[in-house]
Amino acid sequence: MRSDLPRLLTDMSNELADREDGKITIASPSCYLFIHGLQFAGKILQKGYANNDSAVFRDAAEKFSHILHNGSRMGIHTLIWSDEFSSLETSPGNDILRCFDYRVALHRSSKEDVTKLFEGLDTFPPAQQQASFFSRDKEKVEKFHPYNIPSQAWLETTMKRFQP
Known part of the structure; x- marks a missing residue:
């Protein structure tokens, strides 16, 4: 799946370009880019990564x-899961965190990572069976109890709702 990421980003980037050029209006259906495990995309999306295929990786990054900086205003939204805050820090672009208005930290996060994720608010990592939610609009942290991982059947039913 990681090997498909450059192609997927090209497709999404082309969609964004069409929307920016007015070929597709903002009234068009929203698109969603889900990345589950940003830490696994690693070298494909890191700043300054170079190898034999560096042009491909640089282009993908x-x-x-x-997409992160300009997509949401054009109806292309991104949801990212990463179990390592450092994955966000090594991703391309300046102030990548500013692209996300809503952020969640789970109980395994370190105090340092939670502070960075929540823009310097002095807060503690959530306790076991808890999570913390941060909204840039409210500039405050709220604790909540996350749900269990959804079943495969639920995911398939939900995905069908998003398909045209």
Whole structure:
């Protein structure tokens, strides 16, 4: 699946370009980019990564950054799961965290990571069976109890609702 990421980002980037050029209006259905495990995309999206295919990776990283910074105003939204805060820090673009208005930290997060994730608010990592929710609009942290991981059947039913 990781090997498909550059192609997927190209498709999303083309969609964004069409919307920015007015070929597709803002009234068009929203698109969603879900990345489960940003830490696994690692080298594909890191700043300054270079190897034999560096042009491909650099292009993917630039497209990812452009989608994050400009997509939401054009109806292209991104939801990212990462179990390592450092994955966000090594991702392309300046102030990548500013692209996300809503953020969640789970109980395994370190105090340092939670402070960075919540823009310097001095807060503690959530306790066992809890999570913390941060909204840039409210600039405060709320504790909540997350649900269990949904079943495969529920995910399939939900995904069908998003398909045209």
